[in-house]
Amino acid sequence: MVPVSKVTKLLGRPRDRDREQAIEKAAMELVNEVGYERCTVEAIALRARASKATIYRRWRNKQELLVSALNQHALNDIKEIDNGNLRDDLVELVSEKVRILKSPDGALISELMAAANLDEALGKLIPKTIREQQDKSIVRVLTKGIERGEISKHANVELLLDVIPAIFTYRIFTTRQMVNKKFVENLVDDLIIPALQKPVQSKERK
Secondary structure, eight states, X not given: OOOHHHHHHHXXXXXXXXXXXXXXXXXXXXXXXXXXXXXXXXXXXXXXXOOHHHHHHHOSSHHHHHHHHIIIIISSOOOOOXXXXXXXXXXXXHHHHHHHHHSHHHHHHHHHHHHHTTOHHHHHHHHHHHHHHHHHHHHHHHHHHHHTTSSOTTBOHHHHHHHHHHXXXXXXXXXXXXXXXXXXXXXXXXXXXXXXXXXXXXXXXX
């Protein structure tokens, strides 16, 4: 019989998701409090009451840790949406995204996006992570609309994947204008729904 200690050494220690979440949350808190540059692995370990060895066993560097935290917490906070019609689903989806961006999680997203312009390692991870999570929630809603026959399967979904996040992100972080329910409803009714009713135009000319 192989000793337990030897098995542990061969297979590695089992992942403790509760411990990982505590470390991720400590990292998020520190970024919001002191900024990306001053949020070091040492500071995260101290805040989470963990050793640096524990952190490095799970993440190779602070960039991977912060992206994991962003992915698991700040970007993964939208529940399943199904109001029975596409228009109401889109209003709820955009409203939820606006709520997240106005929360402390939104401040974290903004800080990491800014830091990604200066940190090459972070810059390779952040845009892909944010885009993937944005796409998942939007595609789920649009797929239900297609299944209900509200929009064509040829609707220009790719365009909306760029437009939907860009508009309210720009309004919140750049122009600092109000994003209230009326704005969200106008965005859905006057821009998103009409855009979805136009099929993708083929680049090929007959």
